[in-house]
Amino acid sequence: MPRTWLEVSLDRIALNYRQVSRLAGPGVELMPVVKADAYRHGATAVAQTLEHEGASWFAVSNVEEGKALREAGIRARILVMADRLDSDPRAWRDARLTPVIHDLAGISQLAPTLPYHLKIDSGMGRLGTRASASEILAHTRGTSLEGLMTHFASSANFSSEQTEAQHQRFEHIRQSLDSAGIRPRWLHEASTNPLHFGQKHTWRNLVRPGYAIYGFVSRPAGKAPAELLDVAPALTWKATILLVKDIEAGSPVGYGAQFVASRPMRIGILGVGYADGLPHRLGNRGHVIAAGRLVPILGAVSMDVTTVDLTSTPHLNAGDPVTLLGSEGDVSLDARQMARQAGTIAYAILCGISTRVNRIYV
Numbered sequence: 001m002p003r004t005w006l007e008v009s010l011d012r013i014a015l016n017y018r019q020v021s022r023l024a025g026p027g028v029e030l031m032p033v034v035k036a037d038a039y040r041h042g043a044t045a046v047a048q049t050l051e052h053e054g055a056s057w058f059a060v061s062n063v064e065e066g067k068a069l070r071e072a073g074i075r076a077r078i079l080v081m082a083d084r085l086d087s088d089p090r091a092w093r094d095a096r097l098t099p100v101i102h103d104l105a106g107i108s109q110l111a112p113t114l115p116y117h118l119k120i121d122s123g124m125g126r127l128g129t130r131a132s133a134s135e136i137l138a139h140t141r142g143t144s145l146e147g148l149m150t151h152f153a154s155s156a157n158f159s160s161e162q163t164e165a166q167h168q169r170f171e172h173i174r175q176s177l178d179s180a181g182i183r184p185r186w187l188h189e190a191s192t193n194p195l196h197f198g199q200k201h202t203w204r205n206l207v208r209p210g211y212a213i214y215g216f217v218s219r220p221a222g223k224a225p226a227e228l229l230d231v232a233p234a235l236t237w238k239a240t241i242l243l244v245k246d247i248e249a250g251s252p253v254g255y256g257a258q259f260v261a262s263r264p265m266r267i268g269i270l271g272v273g274y275a276d277g278l279p280h281r282l283g284n285r286g287h288v289i290a291a292g293r294l295v296p297i298l299g300a301v302s303m304d305v306t307t308v309d310l311t312s313t314p315h316l317n318a319g320d321p322v323t324l325l326g327s328e329g330d331v332s333l334d335a336r337q338m339a340r341q342a343g344t345i346a347y348a349i350l351c352g353i354s355t356r357v358n359r360i361y362v
């Protein structure tokens with residue numbers, strides 16, 4: 001048995017996709033976001049599964065991610081959302097990748113016939129152009145503007161006006177282009193949150209769900225509307241017990257003696273550490289599931305190993321697996337819970353699982 005591994009359910013990913021697709025309804029295409037190796041679920045396998053489900057677009061962050069999907073035989077359109085455009089425009093065409101352009105200067109660098117999506121910084125203050133509608137009009141006229149997009153900064157915060165202000169800014173630019181006869185084929189604003197919380201006016205004709213495809217939704221702030229998706233995680237993270245031992249009261253455990261046993265204990269040393277992506281911050285505060293029970297992490301998480309309390313599960317032995325993310329019986333731990341204990345976000349937990357952890361598809 002490997003020291004630590006991931007089990008990914010492609011069936012679950014397909015079910016999540018179908019649910020999002022049903023919610024979006026006819027006339028709204030899905031562009032599943034498979035950047036960062038599909039949030040570590042494996043971009044190739046996820047894209048193959050979703051292409052089979054009918055996805056005709058995928059979003060990635062950079063050119064390398066896009067090329068890897070092409071080499072794996074993905075035929076759907078691929079949008080590259082966050083890379084530089086300094087390479088030869090022919091390279092984009094050869095790889096059949098579609099760039100997102102973030103400033104007006106970028107448009108003139110393109111071959112005039114290469115389709116592109118223009119991102120509007122409607123108020124997030126990150127990627128995208130902040131140019132005025134008239135400047136955008138002047139630069140996009142006569143080009144192959146295929147898509148107009150924006151991204152929301154606070155889409156799960158219902159005590160903030162930011163999402164609506166961003167939508168209005170985007171809509172203003174769309175209308176200015178429209179009245180000049182420029183009508184991009186694709187308009188897209190929404191990621192998981194505006195889908196889950198039913199902000200239908202932002203769905204346009206294309207949506208970019210990532211998180212929901214992997215079985216997660218954000219917890220809202222403020223007075224949230226009804227939550228519409230009931231997706232479930234597709235990823236289980238396991239580790240093997242390398243050694244079980246009994247220690248006396250007063251024994252320190254791990255680096256810095258950050259834990260000292262107050263009673264005789266049975267401890268298990270797991271073959272997983274922060275080099276695998278288990279957050280160091282879980283030291284003395286995280287949990288794992290051992291034999292169907294939640295048991296605490298003792299002392300510091302080290303690079304390759306982590307110690308847990310197995311006093312309540314004395315029948316476990318070296319070689320037995322425990323669950324870091326997933327469920328055993330009716331006890332479960334998901335990336336959101338782990339994130340809360342580690343003081344981070346579930347996205348960072350998922351993307352932080354190291355490539356050293358092998359994946360199997362179940």
Ligand SMILES: *Cc1c(COP(=O)(O)O)cnc(C)c1O
Binds near residue numbers: 035081151210211
């Ligand atoms: C990552 C990303 C998404 C997907 O967001 P989720 O919250 O995972 O659904 C959508 N659009 C852009 C621009 C992104 O960077």
